[in-house]
Amino acid sequence: MNTVRKSIFPSAQDTWESIAARELSSSSTEEGIANLQSWNLHVFARPPAPAESPRAGNPILPSDILFIEPPLV
Amino acid sequence: MTDAKIIAVKLSAAHEGDAELIVDIRYSNGGVTQVPLDRYASEALMTACTADTADDLIGHGWEKVRRALQVSYSRF
Amino acid sequence: MDLVIRNGNIIDGSGLPSYLGDIAINDGRIVKVGNVADTGTTEIDAQGKVVSPGFIDPHTHFDAQLLWDGAAKPAIEHGVTTIVPGNCSLSLAPLKADHRMKLVGMFNQIEEMPFKAFEEGVVWDWESFEEFITRIKKDLTINVAPLVGHSVLRLWVMGNESMHRTATEQETQAMQALLKECLDAGAIGLSTSFVDMDETLQPVPSRYADAAELDALCAVLGQHNRILQVVHEFYDNDITVARIDQLADISRKHKITTTLSPLFVNNDNFAGVDQAIARVVEQNEAGARVWPQVQTRPIDISFTFSVPSLLFIRLRTWYAVMRFGTPETIMAAFSDEEQRKQLVAEASNMMGLWQRLILRQVKTEANQQYVGKNLAEIAELRGTDALNVMIDLSLEEDLDAHFLSADMGHNNDDKVGSLLRHPHVMIGASDGGAHILSFSTYGDTGYLFSRFVRENHSMSIEEAVKKITSDTADIWAIPQRGLLKSGYVADVTIFDADLIDRGPEYYVQDVPGDGHRYVRDSAGVETVIIGGAVAYTQQGGYTDERRGEIVGGRA
Ligand SMILES: [Zn+2]
Numbered sequence: 001m002n003t004v005r006k007s008i009f010p011s012a013q014d015t016w017e018s019i020a021a022r023e024l025s026s027s028s029t030e031e032g033i034a035n036l037q038s039w040n041l042h043v044f045a046r047p048p049a050p051a052e053s054p055r056a057g058n059p060i061l062p063s064d065i066l067f068i069e070p071p072l073v
Numbered sequence: 074m075t076d077a078k079i080i081a082v083k084l085s086a087a088h089e090g091d092a093e094l095i096v097d098i099r100y101s102n103g104g105v106t107q108v109p110l111d112r113y114a115s116e117a118l119m120t121a122c123t124a125d126t127a128d129d130l131i132g133h134g135w136e137k138v139r140r141a142l143q144v145s146y147s148r149f
Numbered sequence: 150m151d152l153v154i155r156n157g158n159i160i161d162g163s164g165l166p167s168y169l170g171d172i173a174i175n176d177g178r179i180v181k182v183g184n185v186a187d188t189g190t191t192e193i194d195a196q197g198k199v200v201s202p203g204f205i206d207p208h209t210h211f212d213a214q215l216l217w218d219g220a221a222k223p224a225i226e227h228g229v230t231t232i233v234p235g236n237c238s239l240s241l242a243p244l245k246a247d248h249r250m251k252l253v254g255m256f257n258q259i260e261e262m263p264f265k266a267f268e269e270g271v272v273w274d275w276e277s278f279e280e281f282i283t284r285i286k287k288d289l290t291i292n293v294a295p296l297v298g299h300s301v302l303r304l305w306v307m308g309n310e311s312m313h314r315t316a317t318e319q320e321t322q323a324m325q326a327l328l329k330e331c332l333d334a335g336a337i338g339l340s341t342s343f344v345d346m347d348e349t350l351q352p353v354p355s356r357y358a359d360a361a362e363l364d365a366l367c368a369v370l371g372q373h374n375r376i377l378q379v380v381h382e383f384y385d386n387d388i389t390v391a392r393i394d395q396l397a398d399i400s401r402k403h404k405i406t407t408t409l410s411p412l413f414v415n416n417d418n419f420a421g422v423d424q425a426i427a428r429v430v431e432q433n434e435a436g437a438r439v440w441p442q443v444q445t446r447p448i449d450i451s452f453t454f455s456v457p458s459l460l461f462i463r464l465r466t467w468y469a470v471m472r473f474g475t476p477e478t479i480m481a482a483f484s485d486e487e488q489r490k491q492l493v494a495e496a497s498n499m500m501g502l503w504q505r506l507i508l509r510q511v512k513t514e515a516n517q518q519y520v521g522k523n524l525a526e527i528a529e530l531r532g533t534d535a536l537n538v539m540i541d542l543s544l545e546e547d548l549d550a551h552f553l554s555a556d557m558g559h560n561n562d563d564k565v566g567s568l569l570r571h572p573h574v575m576i577g578a579s580d581g582g583a584h585i586l587s588f589s590t591y592g593d594t595g596y597l598f599s600r601f602v603r604e605n606h607s608m609s610i611e612e613a614v615k616k617i618t619s620d621t622a623d624i625w626a627i628p629q630r631g632l633l634k635s636g637y638v639a640d641v642t643i644f645d646a647d648l649i650d651r652g653p654e655y656y657v658q659d660v661p662g663d664g665h666r667y668v669r670d671s672a673g674v675e676t677v678i679i680g681g682a683v684a685y686t687q688q689g690g691y692t693d694e695r696r697g698e699i700v701g702g703r704a
Contacts, residue, residue, distance in 0.1 A: 001431060007391045009360040012315040031075075038075045038100070038135045041108050042385060044142035046352055047149070053313055061352055062315045062359035063343055065382075065391045070077075071104030084459060085415055086448040086558025088383070090587045092459035095417070107418070109384045112459050116472060119462075125469065127462045149349045 006069045012062050023068040039067040076101055077135040082127045087111065094118075094127060098135050108138055113145035150189040151175050151681060157195030157643065160611050161633040162202040162618035167611060172200060174639040177681035177696065182633055191683070195643050198675060199610070202618040202631050203230025203292075203640035204594045208378075208410050208442055209581035210234060210260045212241045212295075217270045217661055219288035219697060223591050224581055225685045227651070227671045228642035230678075231630060231700060232581060235296030236410075237380040238342035238355040242281030242297070243327060248304050249273055251347075255300065258348040261586040263664045270661025279334035282699055289697030290684050292640065294627055296378055297331040299341035299355035299366065311354035321365050328369045335702035337625060338376035339366055343392070345380065364399065371403030375702075376625055381409045386421030393428045397437035406624060410442030411578035413559045414568060422568070429573050440624055442577035443568045445597045446651075448558035449588060451509060454479055455548040466495050476548050483540050493536055502554065503535040504528075508542065510551035510656055516542060521653060524552075553654075562600060566607025569597070569616070575624055576616045585666035592651025592669040599650035610646055627701040639681040648673030 010019060020032030027035065037043075043064060049055035060066070080099045087093040087109065094115040096108045110118060118124075118141035122133045152174040158167045159182065171185035204227070211221040212234045221232055234240070239255055253267050275281040278297060285293065303311035306323045316324065328339060341355045341363060367377055377399065382388040389412070396407040414422040429439050452458035457471035470482045470492070482488045496503070504525035511520060519527045519542070524535035531538060542550040559565060568574055579593040594617055601607040608616075622631025629637045652670035660666055677685040680696025 001435070002428070004390050004394065004428070005387045007387075009395075012359055035075050037139060038077045038098075039106075041098075041106070041135065041138055041142065042382060042388065044139050045114070045146055046346070047146050047350055048143075049313075055314075061356045063356045063363070065343075065388055065395070067387065067391075070100035070102050071106045071387060073103040083417060084462065085417070086450050088411065088413070088448065089584065090449060090451050092450050092452070092462075092557075094459050094462060106387070107385070112457060115459055115462065116457070119472070126465045146350055 003072070005067055005072050007065045007067045010060050010062065010064055010066055014060060015058055016060070019066065019068075036066070036068070039070055075135070079130050079133050079135075079138070080105070082130050084127070085109065096130065096138060098138065110138075110141065111145070113148060114141050117141035117144040150180070150185070150187045152191045152193070152639070152678070152683075153185050153187065153189030154193045154195050154200055154641065154643065155185070157198055157200030158646070159633060160199055160201045160614045162615055162631050164611050164615040164619075167199070172633060172641065174641075174678070174681045177639055179633060179635055179637050179639050181635060193643065193676060197645075198643050199646050200633065201614045201642050201644070202633055203642050203677065203679065204228045204617045205231040205233075205621040205625070205627070205631065206579050206581055206594075207233045207408070207575065207577040207621055207625060208236050208579055209583075210236060210239070211582035212239070213256060213260065213262050213267065213271070214582050215285045215289075215293065216241075219285065219695065220290035220684070220691055221582065222691070223668055223670065225291055225677050225679070225691070226674060227592050227594050228644060228649075228674045228677060229291070229594060230640040230642065231292035231294060231627065233294045233296060233337065233625065234582070235298055235336070236340045236378055237345055238298045238300040238340050238353055239345070240296060240298040240301055240340070242275055242278040242301070243305050243331060244301055245276055245305060246273065248308070251304065252301065254349075255345070255347045255353055259345055260583045263660065263662060265662030266660050266664045268662060277334070278331040278336060282335050286699060288695060290679060290691070290695055291697045292630070292679065292700045293697065294337040294625060294701035295335065295699065296338050296340040297328065297336040299339060299358065299363075300353045302327055302366075303354035303358065307354070312351060312357060314357055315359045316362050321362050324362070325365055325369050328366055329373070332369070332373045332375055332702065335699045336375070337627070337701035338378060339370055340378040342380045344382055360395070364402070367399050367403045367405060370405045374626065375405065377405060377407045379407070379409050380411075383411055383413060386418060386424060389421075389425045390428050393425060393432060393439055393441075396439045397432035397435070400437040400439060401435075406438040406440065406626070408440040408442060408575060408624070412441040412443050412568070412574075413448070414561065414564050415558050416561060419564060426568070426571060426573065433573055440573070440575045442575045443565070444559065444578040444580075445565070445569060445576065445593045445601065446579075447556040447560035447565075449553055449555045450557045451551060451553045451587065453548055453551050454543045460554065464495050466491055479548060480544060483544050489540065492540070496536055500535060503539055505554065506535070506539065507553045507555065508550065509553045509654070511542065511546050512549050513546060516545060516550070521655070562605045562607070566601045566605050569601055570608040570612060575621065577621070585660065587667070589654045589667040589669045592671060595649050595651040595671050595673070598646070603647070625701055630700065639678055641678040642674065643676040645673040645675065
């Protein structure tokens, strides 16, 4: 198979922090989160979970595909 | 920190029959992604970048696109 | 013999070259193809016309309409004899009484089916999938291969929690059991969505499912040998490729067919689409069954000046007037001599665009005469130019003049044509019955022949027929349809190869609750036979025959 851009399916409890810590462990969490968010702007095209939700403020949906690297050149 | 930036904008036709704005973002590795913005998100991005016309958006950072999406999708 | 079609150019759906012949139909089945000596109770002279299997439309949202219109008008007059509703995670069953209004909200967002249509057009007398099937079967002219929606399975099992979280193991098992019940009742497969939202921008329930839940449901599809349809993040090439990989894994693991739709090609994403298709080929060669759906029609953009359109985002003054304006200030700017001069000057170098704009809708009686004309034509009648006509009409209509810019996306005929004929692409994604207040989703089959067979020569007429008949039937495992073959069900479309086309778009009031929608008539489709009976003729319109069946699910 040809190489394609690396992605993951988030788990139900995943947040930007947890994904950054797991998938981008060589960067600082802060940098990892910024990278993840910049590679996954589609995740911001929806309202974040409401305050009363256990996922409050988290826009990641369990059905999402999240990229863990920038677009390939 | 990531320094991804808007490098191009173009007008496109969205599936729903409205015009949409496609923003090309280039990352430091040279990879490019395209983010489609509807009229609400485009307006929010124009405001965030104090832009009068679409081409004024070029050069602005990816965080403004994130902000524009957050603002427009929280409108309800 | 009930019916004999004589002397037609038979294009049998297999892709083989056409030939001259007769078709005999008895008891709803094709009994002979070739030379028919017997006389039919009804005889149809098809001399000079194409006789083909009825067309199959695999991506529709006719769910609600089927409750008051068993012909899914105007699908049949475009030659379509089988439709697949229930796409994109949304079907009208199974549905508990408590959840009806929630689902109506989602349908309102996706189909633009007004609340009033549900209020006045729908007697809610079903809950289970079986009850829904029994309900629509009563008055069916067209064949229906219904998908069951993942979002409604979740809503049934999890209630409002379906819009907040992943399912527990018990809930997943309950959904599996419910899916099995729907498949046993006639569902052709499962649909899910990674993109749809309800009327308040909340993601639909299927988007709160994790990959494991989808996998568990696909295991049930595997046991029943049924299809999975997804609407994916079609606006992003990399996500599209990742979804193709996900579907390929699901397909191989559960040995099922999967389809994703829609796949568009705009002028700036040829490379992205090529990459997606290459990935499909690669995965399918590795044993998967992943079918991207590509629509035939281009995308049009429509607008009024009461809602700021991005069409004007490169025109500083126009965009500012619209973005910061209210209807009153926009009207004032259009009326003010100085501002108008400035606006006209700024936009006059795009005169080509303004001239091509079509006036789609107005509210005053006086301007009805211009509806359907382009602004160049109206300008000539009024002795001015297109840009000034656009402004004048908007003023006269209190900004309620609707303009349409045709062919703005998915409009490169060579590229779209090469996709449509690609052996790993399914022609579909019409969205029939959806977006009813924005544009017409009917006539894509006519457009396939007029644009891609006749004008652009992207494919032969035999290839085009095969693509929307036997290929679709094979992919969806709809038995005994899609070919003109002895023993097959007699779903037949008779059309004029030189004339078949979609007509112009127009606005009608034919939705319950005084609702409106955009539709298109067909051209060149002469007779449509469903289940062996004439359902539609160009001269006489729709007949009273009701031979539509629920197909695919009970294979
Ligand atoms: Zn759909």
